[in-house]
Amino acid sequence: MTVHDRLVAPVRPGRPRPTVRLLRHLLPYWRRLLLAVLASAGSELAATALMATAAWLITRAAQQPPLTAVSVAIVAVRALALGRGALRYGDRLLGHDGVLRAVAGFRTRVYEALMPLAPAGIPAFRSGDLLTRLVDDVDAAQDLLLRVLIPASAACAVAVGATGATAALLPEAGGLLGLLLVVAGLLVPALVLSVSRRTGLAEKEARAAFTSLALDLTRGAADLAAYGARGRT
Template identity: 35%
Template sequence: MFRRDPLLRLTLDLLRPRLSRLVAASVLGVLSLGSALALAGVSAWLIARAWQMPPILDLTVAVVAVRALGISRGVLGYCQRLAAHDTALRAAANARTGLYRKLAEGPEDVAMRLSSGELVTRVGSSVDELADVVVRSVLPIVVATVLSCAAVGVIALISPGAAAILALCLLIAGAAAPAITARAVAAAESVAVQHRSDRDSATMLALEHAPELRVSGRLDGVIATVERHHREWGHAADRAASPAALAAAMPSIAIGASVLGAVVAGIALAPTTAPTTLAILMLLPLSAFEATTALPDAAVGLTKARIAARRLLEITEGGQLRDRPAAPAVELPAGGQLAVVGPSGSGKTTLLMSLADRLNTTPGRAAFFAEDAHIFETTIRDNLLVVRGDATDTELLSAIRRVGLADWLAGLPEGLGTVLEGGHTAVSAGQRRRLLLARVLISDFPVVLLDEPTENLDAADGERILVEILTPGEWFAADRTVVVATHHLPDTLDCPVLGCPQPTGAVGG
């Protein structure tokens, strides 16, 4: 049952918090706020006893205890923060390492089907929210539970009725109010997560392709989209304010009710109970609620962490892929050409990756060339040699001329030895696409799988290159198999076509 909870599953799987560190942080937190609780009780006794004007030596121990508890509260609180944050930071490091390992060891399309902005959001903010659950939720809940039980137990020794009222008020402040807050935040957060993802995706688009967007006149529109998603995120958060405001008022009401109950119980016990005991009965409930003040935020942290855990499970276990139809079987005869045509999100990229997995049961048989393959911060020569290390400069220059980069290369100071500072940021989107096509030309794999090879190229040049790729004997030898995923084909091209249906909420190209 508990293994079905995404938060618990990832807490055990990715965070792997050390029990000893959690226990140490919890003990320090209990001792810190326990000092505050004891300080309230001793102070109440000291005030009432001093009113009776006893010999000063009768108050010495209480005076020293008040000072010691006041100092220990601060020292222990600081130590608790150190232990808690050490635990959280180690857990975050474990989570990122585990997540990267799962992405590296899992199917390629689990990560590649997501846009860069979406992947940054999930690996960045989702991991942060998951790691924060240790400090913001687990420890406050443990500390509040222990201290609430201790406070109710002490009051019960004086007045069972007042203890019952205190227990009920603590449940309202520590359970009901956080639950309402969590439900309100969950409703807004589920919407905010999507807006944040859309905002980050649009932001990454503007950052990575600003020059091309400015030339095409679309940059202002993309920036406006970022601002719109951010505003919608704010509106979604505002919609949670009404129930959250009610939850914020509940602890104050509970404190007032508990104090009123203590006063009523004290009046009833006054004839038979010492004044110092009555003072403890009156003041101790006020400190008992100090531990519950962090519980609404703890509940919010649990809710956000559970949403983050669910999003991380989608990429660590391929949750979204299970909802997609299986890729159709494709027969690839030697020397054949096939075009996979369909709109964005119809599964073209997933199909090519599935083909690559199936074909590479024989190592080195097929190569998948992704639409957004990486450009390394090294020389142009090394960027091309990643597909075939024994290629000569003559072959590299021939490939560069074929893809239309000869003039660009001639204008560089060191030719093939020019270092691309910043990787893909050193070239335009069109130049990047042509460099990736040059890699394809240099490769010698029997089966070549190309994902959107003419993206970011002008229409005329893109159509020419697409025709040459899918024409036997042009770019590739007649005995090599070529599969191309694209949005459309030129009308003049005679090539077998596999159509992908219109997407219905699918993810990936």
């Protein structure tokens, strides 16, 4: 088997999938990522509670009750508004800090894995294509954490909290809300995954070809200018 075949070979049946191997590499950073998930979930829970409390306060205030009847709700609205902002800031700070540290370690492992393949494995790919794969794969690992795992974990926590609170007030409504959240959380991602699988490979190949062409033109710009062939590109 050539170096090119080893690089593009599919995942063997007994070998973990790339996402599973990636998550294993990120285990040393789980404490930082857990803090980011907790801050994100707290921020979303505060926002949800703020909307519910504010709606109740507006409705109750329209009845012109004594101030003491709504004083607790007024304090709660202020506390939730301040807490949401603080937790949102903590979510962004902890999330980006944890993810950037994790991806920095991942980049090191990627380069260490590529070093034994050079220089024999480099000619197997066009340089622009190889550069695109390296940069896009590392960025995809960052997006997997920052835009998928952390928000999804926070959304699950909010869904459980909202369903539990609704069920405590009205069991039928809580059950219906839980069912709708499960359908939205599973059906919509499944449809998106089905569509992206059809277009993702073609898009990746087109982007790789475009990057390779752009890099080749940049490297050969001096030669093209020397031979007066700029207009032909």
